[in-house]
Amino acid sequence: MSIRILVVDDDAPIRQHLRFLLQSHSDWEVCGEAENGVDAIEKHKLLKPDLIVIDVSMPVMNGFDASLEILNHFPKMLILLCPLYLSRQLIDCAHSSGIRGTVSKSTANLVPVALEALLRGEEFTGPAN
8 A cells, every 4th residue: 555645836847856755665656636725625525545745835834834724634654754844943933833744855865764754653743954
């Protein structure tokens, strides 16, 4: 059974890059993509992914608020926050809110490593930039 991943970013080339990184694992499947927080919530309900990789700065609803909404209904959902800039403050806010992983887009090559950690029940924090 494959791990189903929802990729959320308002930039199509970023979504494509993340999809490419995730396809390196034969047992992982990108089950869908969303381009804003509202779309992410709807796709989460529809597709029921195991993991979500989500940007922060997006139109309509940001990824942090969308993550909190999803976690409000599904507290065990595994979410990897993947913003352009990752500050210590954002890392602390994310982890205290139930978001278990953070990786900046500048270190996107760490996304598969981060997801492996989340799947093992661990938290993952990429370097702040």
